[in-house]
Amino acid sequence: MLDSGGDSPSASSMDTKRDTDDNRMEGMTMEREIKHTMGDDFSDDMHRLPSLGEGASNCTRVGERSRPSLLWTKSFPPYSQCIGGLGDRDSELDSETSIHHQQHLNHDEMMKDEDWMEGFQSTERKDDVEVNPRCAREEMREKWKAKAKERSGGSYEDDRDRWDRGRLGGKRRVEENGGERVCDDEERVGGTKRYWTHRRGRNSTFEKEKRDEERKRLSVLAEDGENKGSGEDLKEEAEELPGTREGSTSHQWSSPHPILSKLLNSSSTTSSCSINLSSVESDDVFSEGEDDSKKKTSRKCHSWKTYLTMMHWSLRRQSSWAQLAGHQGNFQLSSEGEVLKLHNEEEAKCLERLMRDPLRPFVPEFHGTVTRGERCYIRLEDLLSGLRKPVIMDCKMGVRTYQEEELTKAKTKDLRSDMYQRMLKIDPSTLSEEEHRQRGVTKWRYLQWRDTTSSTSTLGFRIEGIMMEDGSVQRDFRQIKTLAQVTEALLYFTRKQLDVLKAYHSRLLALSDALRNSRFFRTHEVIGSSLLFVHDPSSMASVWMIDFGKTTPVQDTIKLRHNIPWVEGSREDGYLIGLTSLITSLSQAISAASFHKEEGGREEESITMKQTEECG
């Protein structure tokens, strides 16, 4: 089912009938499901207006600049352990036009929102840090410190605690920095789940200290004329994100600090690391499959600083960030580990509003904008930060992915030959004679075709892509039309892990709650926005709302319901239809995974019994 090849989307009439029947059955289950999971406000069929603004929610008060209500199945490494943020562009970020979103968070404005945010409780997230083995890094650090001391005439501050605070001490940091992250440790669902909150203290003294330390390290490195050139090259190289390469469909994951581990494990001929090193220099020195003698010779040619420069570069490469969908080349990772997305006025405005909305806990933190060269970017929290081998799924929400104005534009707009080619490749029969003659289609025509040939127009969302823990990416889910197929995809994506499925399910229920209380949602047509599902092998899981590039406010006279089909002029997006489908599908997946687990248990039991009998 997940295979991209195979049948054409133009299904036979029998298939279509089966699909329709499936959907009808699923629709009935869905209604039952919604009654069960979403409470009375959502309990009617999808055509009923959810009572926006009613009732209380679990969300946290927004004005506190907190990261509330993350639902993880396990503890989550702190932001400071994400190494992707190390870098040399800190100063650039600091010095360039950087508007912190807090500047926009006018207190009075926030107070205006107070009435409909009432009842929001603050839940906090505990930093239950697992400190990773860092012996190798320790060793490297000692070497570096010794050299740094030598260079600076012995003035280098040998402050082990400082380093440890920065690199390892998530928990300690909590204590020492006035509770940058705290947790209510609120046990849920049989004591296996917790609601975490996550206070973002990016501009805290600690963070500044950490950056200063980093700068200090860099300036020591920069002093070394011998390696300056290569260091600069590497910095440039590191700016490019692995997941953003044109045409790249897979992303190789690395073991922790690949270059460092290679350095310190010189006796092994093969390395466990599989990071895709694209630097020429790094390939020279460390390429896979090299014989030992070459490695040794090569190593002699490079000073310790080269290693450090490269280590630093590799640490930056350690970010788990990967782009699963969307436009190639629109993203960068900042030295602070933020995701920089090409600026879009609409999106920036939405994010600003969202930072003052009950939906804030479901949206990446927005840190304003930054200019790099001639391009302006919005600065977003990296939602993959701290995750080792994240498994990601991008679901584009809504029953349509084009704005109403695209319809109007379509009448005058240029024809798109690239979109014609894409349609031709997948299903030539869908193109009209005129379109064949013109060898082009309007963008609206293409987007509408995408919506109707995927689950978008029927289920109110579609899976845009899935990246598994090995970095393999699957993007073609055009064949998925029914809820049963979605459930199958969810089981595949989560590898039937019950805790992950349950965490996603709860998170989506919390989201539906927040949406009901969200003024933003009430007043915006949400088009082309995605839900980003993220978990990792340790079963931490969460869902985030991303991509507001085509989300626009509607006039006061229009009351959006979000749960009814679209007709031209209504501006309805069907976001809640998609959310409902996803919640239902997750419930089905949970049942299937539970059944599978029980079956597995029974099988194991009978094998053990058989073995015992045989032995006895």
Ligand SMILES: Nc1ncnc2c1ncn2[C@@H]1O[C@H](COP(=O)(O)OP(=O)(O)OP(=O)(O)O)[C@@H](O)[C@H]1O
């Ligand atoms: N804050 C974030 N943290 C981590 N990953 C992100 C973040 N924002 C985006 N991504 C990654 O980038 C991908 C594309 O994001 P997004 O949908 O915002 O881009 P886009 O170019 O606007 O997409 P589209 O072409 O659908 O409009 C996502 O699927 C996700 O993998």
Ligand SMILES: O=P(O)(O)O[C@@H]1[C@H](O)[C@H](O)[C@@H](OP(=O)(O)O)[C@H](OP(=O)(O)O)[C@H]1O
């Ligand atoms: O899903 P596909 O088949 O990759 O098609 C793209 C997708 O629909 C994007 O949402 C759309 O960008 P917008 O959301 O910004 O409209 C893009 O248009 P574009 O080529 O004009 O960027 C399409 O090419």
